[in-house]
Amino acid sequence: MAVTQSKKASVLADLDAVRSMIRRHKFNDLVFAGIGLIALMIGLLTLLTLFVDLVMDGYPRFNLQFFSDFPSRRAGSAGLLSAWVGSILVMAVTFLSAVPVGVAAGLYLEEYAPKNWFSDLIEINVSNLAGVPSIIYGLLALGLFVYGLDLGQSILTAGLTLGLLILPTVIVSTREAIRGIPVAIREAAYAVGATKWQVVSDHVVKYSQGGILTGVIIGMSRAIGETAPIITIGALTFIAFLPPAPVTDVAPFLNFEWLNSAFTVLPIQMFNWLSRPDHAFHINAAATGAIIILVTLLMNGTAIYLRYKIRKNIKW
Amino acid sequence: EKIIKVDGSSTVYPITEAMAEEFQKATKTNVTVGESGTGAGFKKFCRGETDISNASRPILQKEMDACKEAGIQYIELPVAFDALTVVVNHKNDFVKSLSVAELNAIWKSGSSVKNWKQVNPAYPDKALALYGPGTASGTFDYFTEAINGKAKSSRTDYTPSEDDNVLVQGVAGNAGGLAYFGYAYYEENKDKLRAVPISAKAGSPAVMPSPEAVKDGTYQPLARPLFIYVNATAAAFKPEVKAFVNFYLENAPKLVAEVKYVPLPADDYDAVKAHFKALKPGTGFGGKNEIGIKVKDLINRIK
Amino acid sequence: MLNNLTELSISPRLAKNIRRNVKERVIEFILMMAALSAVFTTFAIVAILLYESFGFFETVSLVEFFTGTVWTPLFEDAHYGIMPLIAGTLTTSFVALAVAVPVGTIAAIYLSEFASHKTREITKPVLELLVGVPTIAFGYFALLFVTPLLQIIYPDLPGFNMLSAGLVMGVMIVPYIASVAEDAMRAVPMSMREGSYAMGATRFQTALRVVTPAATSGIVAAYILAVSRAVGETMVVAVAAGQQPTLTFDPTEGAATITAYIVQVAMGDLPHASIGYQSIFAAGLVLFAMTLTFNLIGHVVRKKYREQY
Amino acid sequence: MVNTSTPIKAESKDLNFYYSNGHQALKSVSMPIYENKITALIGPSGCGKSTFLRCFNRMHDLYPGNKYEGQIIMHPDNTNILADGVDPIEVRMRISMVFQKPNPFPKTIFENVAYGLRVRDEKNNRVVADKVEEALKGASLWNEVKDRLNDLAFNLSGGQQQRLCIARALATDPEIMLFDEPTSALDPIATANIEELMNELRGKLTILVVTHNMQQAARISDCTAYMYLGEMMEYGDTDTIFTRPVRKETEDYITGKFG
């Protein structure tokens, strides 16, 4: 090999050629960056168009009454009261069923599971469930909860169905949050003689809370807009009353009857209004759609903010 | 807490929903109204899961058997009329009317009509696009019975939807489109669709669907009565159910019209009220749909 | 302090050994049960689908089911060939992927190699919003907004068509591809990028010649998972693609997909144990088998890239 | 410095170690650890120093598939801490460890040091507080942190964090302390502090320390072991090893021919 003087000089001599080549390459960069930005924008623009479209159609309904009124045959006085209360109650069941199970499963997979066919089996199942279409969960719920366990078309059924739906999301986000904790922290705890559960409960769960919460919020924001599985369990119903209150003024102050109550939720109410002949109802539907998007936007926003804060606060 | 459970036909749904809304306001009794379709409604009704079943066609033999087996008795109450409406795209100006025979040619099972020209040589050479309700609906059952002579007997290569607005969109978006559904959906979409006058027999005058034509019995054979079936035991022993049905019949003339259906003539409602008061169980149909029957005759049949 | 322990002082420490071990085991067992819930769920899905469609396959032979070209289980003149539904499913999925694969890949490259850290941190979750939008809203968006738009270009397009449903679905799937593919590209070690930049390569050259090839398996996994999404998407196709089971692969026609069929029937709430009720579980079984296949392949491929670095 | 009368605290006997991927990282390693002495492990990167050290508190048990062969005998109770019947948690309660990079928990300074006691279910707050103070003093950190025990440990400097980790390890009265390159992530001043601290512990505590810095080994240890490719090449008094190594390989390494 000869790195001769002449060759080196040639780089300098060709500097103009090199520079024009670099300019060409950088132009390609610019072109691609433009295309990339457009590719990103397609999704965002669609979302924006959709949202603006819904807001424009639905703006006459953006008032407090829309939230405090029950559904009605008169579009103008029909409101979302039973729907948003139903959504909150269903989400509560979803949260209470998916989070403990999902977090425990995530802990098991990351901290306990031996690396063998057994954990592979669980892992494959989790990643498959994450990709199972929501309508299949609807069929599962129809066959298992509605008919098999005879839970009927209740808040409990819907909450459990959506709980199953977001379970993989919770498991995956739990695992990711746990993976973010450095091995060094775990080893430090083990090295002073902590048992596995002490390590997990004193450290792993504590330091991954934020990450888990982020995942749960994102999962719930998806669940809140789910329509297909709820339709499948057959919950298209006119509900102009609220379920029994979960909290009562007589001991034991808790009342679980609401779990068995009939219900409606936001996307179902939207769907119901959309299928009305009277166009005035379509305004209600648009307003509801805009509200659902806004709610998911807020939830995702919270998740983004949380994630940002966690990153900022904890530097391992 | 007392809850009155209603399920069944999505066609009858708007009427019952209006009743439920007003009844709840008046009495603070909760009413749920489902819209899972006439057939599904009867299924639940005959399992005793609901107190009242909405129906856009009479109860069928199968369903009667199921109810009987479960020991469920029912009171059959006609509550309103509906006019099944055949619509085409509003740009379609060549179809002046359709006869039952022509509709049958279009919709019969195995029909190969794919072009307006095949319906009538005078029509332009334009592809025919068909939209109709899904098979679970009473509308489908009634229409196929009235036009094809046998319930559920229909050609299958059309776009079915349980959501009538989807059908509206279908015809509105297709110049060669044709669909049938309840009158209310036409009423609300007059700007996008055109209703077609129907002649019962070749040569007889074609009649536009309208409340008047339904009431005076000239819109045939697509005018149909709508029913609610009340669980007889509930009607007798649950005061809230009884109250609700009475409320229903009392307010029918006003509220039925308000939700764009055709109320029965006033004396018919009186007959129905009397019928309910007597708590007479049974059906006037004998397990088969019948086209063009009068309400009075119907009630008189139930003894 | 620091006085060494004698043998005697060791034993009390061991006293709690048994209790400690039992407690640890019990906890581990509880956690394992939670993890097994995933397996139970899959099992329950398969069991329910098989159980409920059992009656269906007593009436309908598998041969007819898979080779028949007419699907009319709810009509008098009942035929049980699932092909039209599969054709509709594949066609809408194909249209969706034709949009989502290029757009998603480009977006992933942009996010991973061009966008600033901040842009990435904000854009990715915002894209995830697309997942949170009720799909029913997208369905009507396709029907009432996109289709009329397409009809301007292509006036003969029917109101229900797989094209507009597929396009909107494609946009919905972009975030999945972008997110998984971007993960894969992120996983390519920085040292490899530095190696390329140190040779005088530009961003685009680095992205195209080094990062993308290194992330191939992850990108492929993204595509496969996207197929599974597209196949399983429900409300958009139910509303916008038409619900007529037609055996066609022409996206400008309307057709029913498996999911659209299920939700259409479920909306009418067929009586329990009727052939119609069973038919949605049979259709569901096919759908599940399809997505399972894609999910499994996707899982394996993705696992491979995760292990690579 | 070490003579035949010095008691042996622990002893590795024909120790083989295999990582889960099948790689044999230790090959028949035998050596004594003298009581209250500092033993240094040196050798080029990847020779198995950390692997050997981590056998002493069964850290390898945390990762499935790793395999020990041979024995590590603890005296005076003659327990083979690698035996199947021995609970690794028990071993870790007797033998503490300080890591290469300071790894405090994201908790307060106090809770970091107290953690070992918490794990032992020590409920008496008085006892805990006393032990924490004692340990922080032992790690020469007390004066710097006594006014901010409830601050987060992450707010300390790197050197302080490492001394905190040493305090954490001291708080439970371990019989042996393991140090894995405790100063390699620290600046010279912090390094000098830690070395000084180890000098103070000398004679009170049995210490096994891995270092890649030969001069450090020479400065702080009583005995030195030179490892190469998983084998114990040479073991002896630190003075002897650094002045008259027996083997050519040891000399090459010490004189910087490679590594």
Add this chain to the structure above:
Amino acid sequence: MVNTSTPIKAESKDLNFYYSNGHQALKSVSMPIYENKITALIGPSGCGKSTFLRCFNRMHDLYPGNKYEGQIIMHPDNTNILADGVDPIEVRMRISMVFQKPNPFPKTIFENVAYGLRVRDEKNNRVVADKVEEALKGASLWNEVKDRLNDLAFNLSGGQQQRLCIARALATDPEIMLFDEPTSALDPIATANIEELMNELRGKLTILVVTHNMQQAARISDCTAYMYLGEMMEYGDTDTIFTRPVRKETEDYITGKFG
């Protein structure tokens, strides 16, 4: 070894460098890089050796928020390669780099070496093949890989991969080559190979090499710079630095008082 008549290839002048978090990693560093000589950078971990090296090919530009102050002048054209108007890509085409851990691309051996030429739009396959052979010979790898140029580079051993990376850097005829601890991830034999290779390049190529192994610096370099806490403490002939360091800090480091 270096005298006043040796031409200077590049020169850093009062170079300050700030990472995006505000940390000043280099403090007014000035030093010459002599043409066709090997200059070694030594100093304890974190002193800024890598930071300094990576200024020479503007690697820090890849991460937003980093800031240079001062100059690096390239000769003979007197370009300040840190100037705003100078394109970092142009700088990187003139100055190659070899990293601590071998980082071949997931491509064939041939394509790895050809990469720099591809990036420069070299379409002539003959030219590319010649250059690749020449570079592989220059990196003493040709004989080992000539029969399997189409194998994936990942299939090579660590030492071979590092030589492949050197070949990749050589293939584009750089004016300066930067090495960041090129042997620290390698075993002793591979290390010896790389050192030998660098010895062969001596006199033909201007080389700047970071190493944490002082003996290595002494063996391979003509000039040595000792850095500490971002400052250039001492610079001079390698022999002088290792035998008669001027500053106390340098001596402490070289004799292993810390680091």
